[in-house]
Amino acid sequence: MAKNSVQSLLEDTRLVSEQNYEVVKAVRALVKKTMESTSEEIKYGGILFTSGVQFAGVFAYKTHVTVEFRNGAKIIDPFGFLEGTGKGRRHVKLMSVAQIKDKKLAAYLSLALQATQQDNA
Numbered sequence: 001m002a003k004n005s006v007q008s009l010l011e012d013t014r015l016v017s018e019q020n021y022e023v024v025k026a027v028r029a030l031v032k033k034t035m036e037s038t039s040e041e042i043k044y045g046g047i048l049f050t051s052g053v054q055f056a057g058v059f060a061y062k063t064h065v066t067v068e069f070r071n072g073a074k075i076i077d078p079f080g081f082l083e084g085t086g087k088g089r090r091h092v093k094l095m096s097v098a099q100i101k102d103k104k105l106a107a108y109l110s111l112a113l114q115a116t117q118q119d120n121a
Helices: 002-016 018-034 098-102 105-120
Strands: 039-043 046-050 054-060 065-069 090-094
Touching (some): 002 046
Antiparallel strands (some): 039 046
């Protein structure tokens, strides 16, 4: 059932923006490639990623995609791409597939998982 929900969300994203659809697909592929044993679920209008703990999610908007980090405020930002000022969450805004690499998303995913694991320890 969860795969159908993810697929439905992807199809809806594609109807709104082909570019955002490609970004979301690439983010999912990166998570699957770089993070061990992750699962996905649809919540809050996006796809949340869990690897023992829920640590990140990808959300498509009209003009961009964000990858949001549950405990992003606890990440010491080594690259300067984190946005947001709330108590806990931070995000990286993506406008293209190329920005996934340019904005070092793989490193942020790892940092987000570490921050969440430490917070739950």
